[in-house]
Amino acid sequence: MTFVQFLSQHQIVVTAILTWAANSGFTIFATSLPAPTAQSSTSYQFWFKLLNNLAANLSRAKNTAVESSPNFQDAVNLHLAQQGQNKVVVTIPETKP
Secondary structure, rough: HHHHHHHHOOOOHHHHHHHHHHHHHHHHHHHHHOOOOOOOOHHHHHHHHHHHHHOOOOOHHOOOOHHHHHHHHHHHHHHHOOOOOOOOOOOOOOOOO
């Protein structure tokens, strides 16, 4: 039995394995995208949310909490600059599991 014959006789198994591999690859790609920063374009924010929604990373796609992002300090300073206030050092409280 050749490899091609094996594949043709086990189409469901081959389809399941290829679907799992493609889904895993896409999920890894979407998860590896860095979170949008305050300076990110609206286009990047759109693609970040869309790809994470498609990869079922809903907690990343729907998360609007600035505190849990790695750019919390930048976001606070940008907000304060827009309000005409001085920059401050912000300490992020530890999150409880």
